[in-house]
Amino acid sequence: MTDRFDHAAIDARWQRRWEEERVAYVDTAAAGEKFYMLNMFPYPSASRLHVGHGRNYILGDALYRRERMAGRTVLNPMGWDAFGLPAENAAIASGVHPREYTLGNIARMKVQLKSLGLLYDWSKELASCDPGYYRWNQWLFLRMWERDLAYRKKAPVNWCPGCRTVLANEQVIEGRCERSGDPVEIRDLTQWFFRITGHAERLLAGLEDLDWPDRVKTMQRNWIGRSEGAEILFQVEGLPEPVPVFTTRPDTLYGATFLALAPEHPAAATLARMSPKKEEIQVFIERVRRESRLEREAEGGEKEGLDTGFASVNPATGEKIPVWLANFVLPEYGTGAIMGVPAHDQRDFEFARRFDLEIRPVYRTKERELDPAVMTQAMPHVGYLYRSGDWDGTPNGPEAVRKAIAWVEAKGVGKGTVGYRLRDWLISRQRYWGTPIPAIHCEGCGVVPVPERDLPVLLPEDVAFQGAEGNPLEKSQAFLRVDCPSCGKPARRETDTMDTFVDSSWYYLRFLNPDDSARMLDSARAAHWMPVDQYVGGIEHAILHLLYARFVCRVLKDMGLVGIEEPFARLFNQGLITKLNAATGKVEKMSKSRGNTVSPDELIERYGADTVRLYTLFIGPPEKESEWSEEGVIGAYRFLNRVHELCARVATLPGSDAPARDTPLARLEHRTIARVTADAARFHFHTAVAALMEFQRSLAEALEEGREDAAVLRRATLTLVKLLHPIAPHLTDEWWERFGEKKPLIECSWPAFDEELATTPRVTLVVQVNGRVRGRLDVERGTSEQEALTLARCDERIVPWLEGRELARSVFVADRLLNLVVR
RNA sequence: GCCGUCGUGGUGGAAUUGGUAGACACGUACGUUUGAGGGGCGUAUGGGGCAACCCAUGCCGGUUCGAGUCCGGCCGACGGCACCA
Numbered sequence: 001m002t003d004r005f006d007h008a009a010i011d012a013r014w015q016r017r018w019e020e021e022r023v024a025y026v027d028t029a030a031a032g033e034k035f036y037m038l039n040m041f042p043y044p045s046a047s048r049l050h051v052g053h054g055r056n057y058i059l060g061d062a063l064y065r066r067e068r069m070a071g072r073t074v075l076n077p078m079g080w081d082a083f084g085l086p087a088e089n090a091a092i093a094s095g096v097h098p099r100e101y102t103l104g105n106i107a108r109m110k111v112q113l114k115s116l117g118l119l120y121d122w123s124k125e126l127a128s129c130d131p132g133y134y135r136w137n138q139w140l141f142l143r144m145w146e147r148d149l150a151y152r153k154k155a156p157v158n159w160c161p162g163c164r165t166v167l168a169n170e171q172v173i174e175g176r177c178e179r180s181g182d183p184v185e186i187r188d189l190t191q192w193f194f195r196i197t198g199h200a201e202r203l204l205a206g207l208e209d210l211d212w213p214d215r216v217k218t219m220q221r222n223w224i225g226r227s228e229g230a231e232i233l234f235q236v237e238g239l240p241e242p243v244p245v246f247t248t249r250p251d252t253l254y255g256a257t258f259l260a261l262a263p264e265h266p267a268a269a270t271l272a273r274m275s276p277k278k279e280e281i282q283v284f285i286e287r288v289r290r291e292s293r294l295e296r297e298a299e300g301g302e303k304e305g306l307d308t309g310f311a312s313v314n315p316a317t318g319e320k321i322p323v324w325l326a327n328f329v330l331p332e333y334g335t336g337a338i339m340g341v342p343a344h345d346q347r348d349f350e351f352a353r354r355f356d357l358e359i360r361p362v363y364r365t366k367e368r369e370l371d372p373a374v375m376t377q378a379m380p381h382v383g384y385l386y387r388s389g390d391w392d393g394t395p396n397g398p399e400a401v402r403k404a405i406a407w408v409e410a411k412g413v414g415k416g417t418v419g420y421r422l423r424d425w426l427i428s429r430q431r432y433w434g435t436p437i438p439a440i441h442c443e444g445c446g447v448v449p450v451p452e453r454d455l456p457v458l459l460p461e462d463v464a465f466q467g468a469e470g471n472p473l474e475k476s477q478a479f480l481r482v483d484c485p486s487c488g489k490p491a492r493r494e495t496d497t498m499d500t501f502v503d504s505s506w507y508y509l510r511f512l513n514p515d516d517s518a519r520m521l522d523s524a525r526a527a528h529w530m531p532v533d534q535y536v537g538g539i540e541h542a543i544l545h546l547l548y549a550r551f552v553c554r555v556l557k558d559m560g561l562v563g564i565e566e567p568f569a570r571l572f573n574q575g576l577i578t579k580l581n582a583a584t585g586k587v588e589k590m591s592k593s594r595g596n597t598v599s600p601d602e603l604i605e606r607y608g609a610d611t612v613r614l615y616t617l618f619i620g621p622p623e624k625e626s627e628w629s630e631e632g633v634i635g636a637y638r639f640l641n642r643v644h645e646l647c648a649r650v651a652t653l654p655g656s657d658a659p660a661r662d663t664p665l666a667r668l669e670h671r672t673i674a675r676v677t678a679d680a681a682r683f684h685f686h687t688a689v690a691a692l693m694e695f696q697r698s699l700a701e702a703l704e705e706g707r708e709d710a711a712v713l714r715r716a717t718l719t720l721v722k723l724l725h726p727i728a729p730h731l732t733d734e735w736w737e738r739f740g741e742k743k744p745l746i747e748c749s750w751p752a753f754d755e756e757l758a759t760t761p762r763v764t765l766v767v768q769v770n771g772r773v774r775g776r777l778d779v780e781r782g783t784s785e786q787e788a789l790t791l792a793r794c795d796e797r798i799v800p801w802l803e804g805r806e807l808a809r810s811v812f813v814a815d816r817l818l819n820l821v822v823r
Numbered sequence: 824g825c826c827g828u829c830g831u832g833g834u835g836g837a838a839u840u841g842g843u844a845g846a847c848a849c850g851u852a853c854g855u856u857u858g859a860g861g862g863g864c865g866u867a868u869g870g871g872g873c874a875a876c877c878c879a880u881g882c883c884g885g886u887u888c889g890a891g892u893c894c895g896g897c898c899g900a901c902g903g904c905a906c907c908a
């Protein structure tokens with residue numbers, strides 16, 4: 001064959017055609033059946049995309065093309081998550097303005113995406129660093145402020161010294177900054193928050209009906225961390241108000257032998273002021289506060305504590321118990337105070353042992369009562385309550401908890417309540433490259449919102465990055481100086497910018513009206529297009545982005561702007577691409593920092609975009625992690641070459657208008673359509689490719705042996721081309737056209753299959769004797785049990801197994817198997 | 824510790840609802856084609872055995888005519904949460 005597979009020319013030609021013909025354009029104002037397909041928008045970083053990133057987009061594109069061919073109107077937009085620290089760090093390092101840096105990266109990434117043959121409706125393109133976009137962040141912020149969903153408070157917050165900014169809890173992984181890896185410090189700062197905690201219950205409830213991977217739902221549930229329990233009030237001598245504690249085990253109240261406060265607890269400072277050992281207490285408070293979060297939360301870490309010298313009263317026993325400060329009590333969780341039940345809680349036990357506090361068991365079993373003197377660890381709640389007044393004899397379980405809650409409520413010393421691990425979303429960042437928070441600080445009026453007519457609050461362009469310490473916005477007089485919108489006197493602008501996760505919490509809505517300068521979003525279009533039908537992205541966003549987006553969508557719903565509260569109906573997380581490290585023999589995640597990335601650019605040059613796409617989809621089930629191999633790429637390339645050659649040969653066959661007949665190849669064709677259609681529906685393109693490989697081989701064989709007539713061969717080849725299109729769009733569009741078709745394949749319909757033809761007329765019936773395969777019968781589909789039995793009894797392979805034995809029963813599964821049970 | 828996911832050839836992986844374990848591909852071997860090739864094509868390829876057959880889906884047990892698939896118990900890997908009261 002002289003007609004070589006010139007992938008470079010074919011790739012270029014079709015990428016140009018698709019763009020010129022705007023095949024991905026969608027009029028979002030038009031009605032009709034819709035499908036909203038979305039890949040998580042990328043951060044435009046300086047490093048080039050590697051094939052690990054590529055998986056996400058290639059899978060999305062294959063799904064997109066498949067949905068289009070299924071006849072749906074599919075919106076598939078793309079944009080840029082363009083604010084963020086890396087751009088600013090690059091500015092500090094090189095002097096290039098973050099905007100310039102970011103726009104340059106966007107341009108390069110766009111070229112790369114296009115070179116893979118990915119189709120997006122670029123007419124909807126947006127970038128979060130565009131004032132036309134971020135002004136709506138500011139608008140949203142003002143609306144949330146009005147509703148008390150955005151607020152400012154002084155609180156101990158996570159500070160990353162490397163990034164020189166505060167972080168949200170979600171961005172702290174095991175005490176370290178998720179971006180830089182620096183240990184996070186706790187600082188007391190006044191910061192802006194979004195009140196996501198008020199939505200904890202709704203965010204939890206909404207997970208139930210989502211078609212999302214279980215692991216993501218579980219991660220969100222863990223993060224929200226709901227636990228039922230009770231708040232119980234403890235009177236403390238010298239304090240006018242009782243101190244509430246949160247516990248999930250109010251049933252152990254009789255065993256509470258001390259009260260412990262987080263050193264940050266307001267009552268701790270109050271007690272210190274009144275105490276004769278004031279100094280000592282204050283030193284302790286300061287010391288614990290300075291501990292890094294990493295040390296403080298390390299499990300099994302030494303428990304630090306200090307007796308305040310004040311006493312509280314156990315509301316159940318009426319006995320006096322000491323009030324301690326303890327480093328293991330965290331200020332943010334529950335009420336920042338606990339009742340210590342050393343007998344049944346391991347932390348409390350360790351604390352009590354260390355400081356010689358009373359250990360009083362309140363659960364025992366029939367056989368055994370705990371002896372505090374010899375206990376080496378806290379005992380789980382087993383058996384039944386004793387030494388617990390009226391609750392004595394109640395077995396461990398929900399009933400005991402209910403009894404305790406009823407009791408404290410009746411006595412007016414507490415109530416049943418629910419605790420959450422989730423904390424409010426800290427959105428302030430002390431950095432330049434983000435959305436300015438639209439607030440103004442006035443000496444007379446306090447913190448005043450920027451009036452809507454003054455939006456957007458633009459980032460000043462002429463700021464110095466190099467050599468500057470801290471937030472460049474604090475040095476920009478032009479930015480800082482502003483008149484108070486309330487009293488008109490000189491005031492100062494807020495210099496915090498927003499967490500970039502605010503940008504990404506609603507971008508999926510903005511694709512519907514990206515250039516709208518009059519409003520944040522178009523409710524009518526949102527009503528039609530939302531929710532996103534298929535969202536595709538990495539598991540790394542399982543908590544952060546996805547939780548924030550679900551929260552903001554609810555806020556927008558409550559504001560009447562959208563009708564739904566779950567933005568993403570279906571979610572798919574592609575698995576990582578890994579690579580074998582030849583030196584260590586270990587399989588590692590592909591990443592720039594490991595230096596083991598494979599660039600799609602070189603592979604595209606060598607083998608073409610279709611090869612990279614096909615191999616990426618063939619590598620394994622898309623939800624699991626898969627190992628990249630160079631040899632595998634060659635296998636994909638070989639297959640495409642074979643397809644090319646097959647098409648070239650079939651194209652030279654004499655034309656025929658004869659109707660395609662019911663032949664073995666036609667039957668295989670229909671079976672292949674059925675398989676590929678089913679596989680694509682569950683994103684299993686790797687098995688779809690396997691089916692297409694088998695189909696190609698049979699086609700080539702039939703052609704070689706002259707078994708089928710031209711009409712059948714031609715139609716089967718066209719079917720192969722169509723089915724392969726979502727996976728290898730360039731080559732298939734090329735041949736589709738060479739076969740005389742006018743429209744690009746994405747605008748053509750997906751082939752249908754005939755149930756009748758998709759089933760083979762003959763089947764292999766497995767014959768088992770006592771459950772073990774002993775023979776196979778080639779029979780007509782629909783053969784009855786009686787017929788099969790007769791055939792099996794004459795089969796020379798089966799006969800020896802039946803000799804001298806009695807047939808007890810037979811199990812028959814039509815067209816599959818016959819199992820003879822003999823004795 | 825709690826929660827979740829997963830253990831199949833030399834390798835990546837197939838196997839809707841329990842019904843032929845190893846599709847498809849890589850690698851390897853042999854053959855073939857070419858002036859040559861990290862090339863194309865073909866055949867073979869889980870282990871054992873001359874063979875009939877036997878063994879084999881992390882390990883042990885169970886349910887079933889029949890288990891990679893379901894149940895129980897271990898072992899191991901990965902991920903999430905975790906001094907969260």
